[in-house]
Amino acid sequence: MAQEKSAQAAPQQREEGDPNRWKALAVCLVAGFMTLLDVSIVNVALPSIRTGLDTPESDLQWVLSGYALAFGLLLIPAGRLGDARGRRSVFMAGLALFTLASASCGAAQTSLWLVISRLVQGMAGGLLSPQISALIQQMFQGRERGRAFGVFGTVVGISTAVGPLLGGLLIQTAGAEEGWRWVFYVNLPIGIVCLFLARRLLPDTPDAKPVRLRRLDPVGVLLLGTAVLALLLPFVQSQQWHGNAKYLLVLVAAALLAVFAGWERRCARSGAEPLIDLDLLRVRSYWLGSLLILLYFAGFTSIFFVSTLYLQSGLHYTALQAGLAITPFAVGSGVSAGIGGRLVDRFGRPLVVLGLTMVALGLAGTAFAVHQVPGRGAGWAMLAPLLLAGLGSGLVIAPNQTLTLSEVPVRRAGSAGGTLQTGQRVGSAIGIAAVGSVFFAQVTEEGWATAYDHGLLVSIAFVVAALVVAVADVVAGRRSAARG
Template identity: 90%
Template sequence: MTRQESAQAPHRGQDEPDPNRWKALGVCLVAGFMTLLDVSIVNVALPSIRSGLETPESDLQWVLSGYALAFGLFLIPAGRLGDARGRRSVFIVGLVLFTLASASCGAAQSSTWLVISRLAQGVAGGLVSPQISALIQQMFRGRERGRAFGLFGTVVGISTAVGPLLGGLLIQAAGPEEGWRWVFYVNLPIGIVCLLLARRLLPDTPGAGPVRLRRLDPVGVLLLGAAVLALLLPFVQSQQWPGNGKYLLVPVSAVLLAVFVRWERRCARSGNEPLIDLELFRVRSYWLGSLLILLYFAGFTSIFFVSTLYLQSGLHYTALQAGLTITPFALGSGIAAGIGGRLVDRFGRPLVVVGLAMVAIGLAGTAFAVHQVPGRGAGWAMLAPLLLAGLGSGLVIAPNQTLTLSEVPVPRAGSAGGTLQTGQRVGSAVGIAAVGAVFFGQVAQDGWATAYDHGLLVSIAFVGAALAVAVADVVAGRRAASRDRAAARDEAAPRR
């Protein structure tokens, strides 16, 4: 299909499907796989980056937190930009930027260079990701749309599962000194192929045209980004900035967040589109589900960060061995995700409660295993508890998204989904900063095993907080159902 034919695709009959939709979906899935893979694949490269570039602990955290934060902040504006200017165009721009940023990451000669390149990668990932779900909605109808989203969900699970293992294989093949560069260079051939196919296969967006900058809420993006950055800085820089004065940035973050909320309300009153629709948080299931997933992502994404550092720097595992040790968590999550998707309508929020409890028990078991089997055998002892935690994780993420969005009005579904993803990425950045601060603070004093224990305790605390939110939602839901039943009985009772 030529670009001219693709441009004419929206002029077909409304019910006539795009004949190239499945090929176009393949392009979207490969691009989505690449951007999501860079969340997990980089973890096993951190020790190699640390030795290769003499990277301080704070920069190692920014390599992960910076990517997650930039990715999250640009999700919602990028979705609006794609709807207005054309999803194919924004997808291609994001893909070009992601490929170039990957090349820059691989060529980095200093940790600062690498951090800046990772920020650019995060922005690019934020540009690409929302176009994928929007293009699926545009190209597919009915049951085909469900199949397409199901395939996308599978790709999300696979990218998480294979990331540590693929990163370990690349570093094993290229050597520990320079192998980390190939973790980024692997994106180049994939990105180039995707670009060529995207220009040919992806459809244009009906009604695309100019967009006002105000619609993207740049002030909201800056305020939210500044608030999260002020919160992260004292934790990420805890080893580099002596004294307690740095923690004054925490109340500064709270003030910036309050200003952000006021700005968003002002935007809504003036008829402009805010970055985050605050009216969504009047829906109990939505605001509790959003808070739950923010806390959960703060807990579970930081596990990979401290685990790879402990295994490689503390136990002297190779990158491949570390990747294999962490893989059970990702595999368990992928297996349970499909089961959770089928059971969520039957069990509701209690299913998420069970999943969170499994994650907390699995992480506690991991910490226990490290003490019971010290030395290089700890990796074997970690496999079973990490598998349990992974199985629990699969019962959390997808079911929570279904439940959180279940009561959101359809016209606000797109904004609600984007806000939920933004919360996930911000949670990841906060969790890595908090767990990293504790982990690196303990390494010098008490060694790698104790530092790993303390890091896991912080992760468990985040998961425990998410569990408390889930239990509160279950209790509130049962009380509401009890009130509804009582009201129904009162209405049905005969009048005297």
């Protein structure tokens, strides 16, 4: 009888799991919210930073691009480090570094100081972020795991939506002169409380052990980072570096990417773990989906960058007014993301084609609205087309991730997902650099609307390129089905 009761209790205990798991999830979600919030909240602070630190245009771009690039490059090695050394310890290290970097950003006295602090902040976010999904998998089973990931997805959407509004409110409250500092200082109390709770509530990793540096592929990280940096430099520094010789760095970037590909193949042959599993690129849906999301993130993240600069510096909106003006995009994306997740199994890649078409039309409508309603009324005219673009965006990101990973073998799912996220962050950095260089080249005393038009055209070009990739995947899929 005792053995029978014990046998019945064991499954029940496994089903119940850690009694603190939902509290631990709350800690993870707050920390994740903070790192993702810093992607969007800083946009409305850029004009204040520009005035407060006398920041050149290139440094404004690095404030955003540097964060995205550093974040993306550390995602994959940080995930491996957490699995090997313990997710709680890596989570806490990333959170502590993020909090300290936020304090350094807020205290910055020069634009160089701020850019370096943002790079460190991005690295810390890259350390922390992979631990959240890994901890959810560790703490939850069955239906509970699905619920936990659903809550995490909601938090990701909310962080994007409230970023511009929260940044605008902070700057409005603290003043345009120094209010931008509180965009970073707001992380300090949150980070400190989360650190204390993480130590108490997060579970340790039972099979944690020392990890060899080789497993993190530092050479691959360095090669990829240097290649992307060489690609970004001529665009970010276009106003500071005169002449066309700077574009030779694009050839250097291409050469470094070739060396990176060779190194990754060598790692795979020798039995080491490469940063990016190049064999995944043989799966059509995966490589097309990865290229699509890189191009799309290059297009849509740069919209917030040029929109806030145009509204605040060109039309003299307050930070709060600018945040309100671009909020419809985030709200539309949040509303349609859930719908896209439910419909993707039914419609497949054509759903993504529809979403990208809506985004392209919405951005074109935004450019048209700025011309039709010049002056301070432009912000109101932008609301409807930005909402359309946002509704389309929700049909792109989550459905594309589902479709891109659908044919990836389960044993490679972690590597494939990490590579996909890295592509998103690298795409963001490239888009901000490219759109920013065109935007700042057109800005004059009376040319903000023209600069905004040109910047939006580059964003639309990235989105249209992503649309072409999506259509190519649909056509290739139908041909494969016909042959089958």
